[in-house]
Amino acid sequence: MEIRAHAKATxxxxxxxxxxxxxxxxxxxxxxxxxxxxxxxxxxxxxxxTEHRSLEGVLIDTLAIEGFMLHxxxxxxxxxxxxxxRGARRVAFAVATDASxxxxxxxxxxxxxxxKMFATRAEALAYLDA
Numbered sequence: 001m002e003i004r005a006h007a008k009a010t011x012x013x014x015x016x017x018x019x020x021x022x023x024x025x026x027x028x029x030x031x032x033x034x035x036x037x038x039x040x041x042x043x044x045x046x047x048x049x050t051e052h053r054s055l056e057g058v059l060i061d062t063l064a065i066e067g068f069m070l071h072x073x074x075x076x077x078x079x080x081x082x083x084x085x086r087g088a089r090r091v092a093f094a095v096a097t098d099a100s101x102x103x104x105x106x107x108x109x110x111x112x113x114x115x116k117m118f119a120t121r122a123e124a125l126a127y128l129d130a
Contacts (some may be wrong), residue, residue: 018045024056025128026083034062035069043079050086057128058083061094061121068099073107080111091115092124 014031016038021027026049028042046058080091093104095117108115118124 016041016045018042018049020049020053021059021125022129024054025059025125026050026055026057027059027061029061029064031064031066033067033069034065034072036071036075039072039075039079043075043082046079046082046086055083055087057090057092058088059092059094059121059124059128061124062100062104063094063096063121065097065100068103073103076103076107077110080107080113080115084111084113089114090128092127093117094119094121094124 015034016031017027017029019027026046028046030038030042083091091108091113093100093115095101095104096119101117104115104117116124116127118127
């Protein structure tokens with residue numbers, strides 16, 4: 001069963017998309033340069049979409065990231081803490097670059113949430129579905 005619920009557009013425009021991939025699993029896709037505005041937009045959408053629905057896992061797709069702005073790590077930590085507070089037990093990242101892997105590893109360590117990294121979105125989703 002496919003779930004089509006999306007939060008309204010935010011000031012981050014088309015650089016972030018948050019939607020239900022299946023019951024209990026949210027997908028967050030980032031594109032372009034990742035800055036605090038994109039993280040804040042994702043957090044706002046995550047909060048809205050999980051207000052009345054349970055969250056088990058999150059797939060964060062960074063395959064189309066072109067770089068990072070300052071202070072992204074701090075905001076990313078807050079976003080993962082919010083996901084954990086809303087019930088997420090596992091987070092899977094689809095990452096393509098060493099910079100993304102390093103950022104993901106440091107953020108995951110800081111929030112003490114089980115995080116796995118994968119080269120493709122399909123592998124990340126398979127992990128969350130297992």
